[in-house]
Each structure stands twice: as structure tokens, then as C-alpha cells.
Amino acid sequence: MIYFISDLHLEEDRPDITGAFLYFMDWVESKADTLYILGDFFESWIGDDEDTVLQVLIKQRLKKFTASGKKLYFMHGNRDFLVGQLFSEQTGAQLLEDPCVVNLNGVDTLLMHGDSLCTADIGYMKFRATIRNPSFLEPFLKRPIEERKITAQQLRAMSQANNQSKDMEIMDVTPEEIPKVLAQHDVDTLIHGHTHRPAVHNLTVNDQKAQRIVLGDWDKEIWYLEIDQAGKQHLKTMPFPVDPTS
Numbered sequence: 476m477i478y479f480i481s482d483l484h485l486e487e488d489r490p491d492i493t494g495a496f497l498y499f500m501d502w503v504e505s506k507a508d509t510l511y512i513l514g515d516f517f518e519s520w521i522g523d524d525e526d527t528v529l530q531v532l533i534k535q536r537l538k539k540f541t542a543s544g545k546k547l548y549f550m551h552g553n554r555d556f557l558v559g560q561l562f563s564e565q566t567g568a569q570l571l572e573d574p575c576v577v578n579l580n581g582v583d584t585l586l587m588h589g590d591s592l593c594t595a596d597i598g599y600m601k602f603r604a605t606i607r608n609p610s611f612l613e614p615f616l617k618r619p620i621e622e623r624k625i626t627a628q629q630l631r632a633m634s635q636a637n638n639q640s641k642d643m644e645i646m647d648v649t650p651e652e653i654p655k656v657l658a659q660h661d662v663d664t665l666i667h668g669h670t671h672r673p674a675v676h677n678l679t680v681n682d683q684k685a686q687r688i689v690l691g692d693w694d695k696e697i698w699y700l701e702i703d704q705a706g707k708q709h710l711k712t713m714p715f716p717v718d719p720t721s
């Protein structure tokens with residue numbers, strides 16, 4: 476079977492999420508042929524050379540998954556778009572472009588992280604274009620890790636301050652974008668994360684049935700999407716494992 480996860484936001488300050496991820500990997504390993512990670516897997520990523528204890532642990536777990544012959548695909552989110560080639564080599568994950576179309580057990584499906592669909596948030600769209608521009612990124616990646624960390628923290632603080640004054644609707648996907656991207660890519664199924672609003676939306680686009688599946692974030696529970704052999708999608712949750720040390 477094929478599995479999707481996104482928006483774990485793994486970070487040192489949330490060992491419960493790391494624990495849940497390791498628990499999920501042990502659970503999913505016997506069932507999955509393929510695992511897709513659709514972005515914001517890490518809360519922050521300032522370059523493949525950082526190599527914190529948490530990053531090493533997570534990379535080793537992913538490597539164990541791919542070493543057994545299973546496929547792993549990784550799409551960038553807005554928080555971890557600097558995950559690069561070294562990460563890919565160290566984990567066996569294949570990096571995916573955002574957007575991209577894949578065939579999931581017979582169903583052509585558009586995959587996105589989802590932030591590029593939030594077009595009503597003009598401030599964010601500008602910010603996104605700026606930080607992904609090589610004229611910002613190339614010098615950024617050449618700077619020492621400690622300096623990059625400070626810049627990343629500053630950018631995050633700025634974005635949090637901006638988000639507080641925004642309507643909740645602005646931070647969701649713009650509904651009009653959905654039929655557009657489905658038509659552009661000639662598909663009727665879209666899977667994305669980012670908004671932390673897990674749901675299966677059944678839509679009608681040009682008199683055709685269409686589907687938008689939104690993956691869930693891992694703040695309070697495990698969220699995953701399972702695609703069975705017939706190509707049918709099941710969006711599910713599991714509670715975090717009980718921490719024996721607490």
C-alpha cells in the first residue's frame with residue numbers, strides 16, 4: 476500500500492512528535508511499499524550540513540525504510556524547502572517537485588505541499604518568492620550554520636507576527652485555485668498538506684467529480700493517508716503512543 480504524511484514539524488522541542496514518527500514508521504513498515512512525505516516534515520531546515528542529533532536519528536530511520544527496498548518520496552514544505560541532495564543520498568528519499576503528478580495504483584494524482592495554493596495571502600506569496608530566489612539562497616547557504624540559524628529564527632518570528640493579523644480564510648487555500656490546478660495538470664485528484672485542516676473534499680469541476688484530500692498535521696495526533704490496491708484513499712488518524720517515561 477501507499478502512504479502519505481505531511482506537516483509533522485519535527486523539532487527538538489517536541490520529542491512526542493519524534494516518538495510518534497518512530498512509532499508510525501515501525502507500524503507502517505510492514506504495510507507500505509511506498510511512503511510520500513509532502514512537506515513540513517521538519518519545523519526548520521537550514522541546509523543538509525547541519526546534522527543535529529534529531530536530524531541524524533530521523534535520517535537513519537528513513538534510511539532503514541528505503542534500505543529494505545521500499546520507496547520514499549519527499550516534497551518540500553515551506554519550512555523545509557532547503558532539504559537537498561545530501562539528505563536524499565543519506566536517506567534514499569527521492570525529492571519531488573512541487574507540484575507533480577504521480578500515478579497511485581491507477582489514479583493520476585496531483586501532489587503539492589499546499590502553500591502555493593494560498594494565493595489570497597499576498598504578503599506570504601511575495602515572501603515565498605523572495606526566500607526561494609537563488610539570489611537570496613545561494614549566499615545564505617554559504618554562510619556558517621550559526622548565522623543561518625539566526626536568520627531562520629528571524630524570518631520565522633516575522634512570519635508569526637504577520638500571521639497573527641491575518642484572517643483564517645486567507646491562510647487557507649484559495650478555493651478558485653483548485654479547479655485551475657486540476658485542469659492545468661489534467662487530473663481530478665489533488666493531495667496536499669500545509670493548512671492543518673485534514674479533510675476529503677468532494678468537488679465537481681466542469682461537471683466531473685473531483686477530490687481534494689488535505690493531509691493532517693501531527694501536533695496532537697498521527698495523521699496519514701492510505702491508498703489501497705484499488706487506488707482508493709483512506710484518510711486516518713492514530714493517537715500518539717504512550718510515553719513510558721512520563
Ligand code: MN
Pocket residue numbers: 514515552553554588590668669670
Ligand atoms: Mn506548510
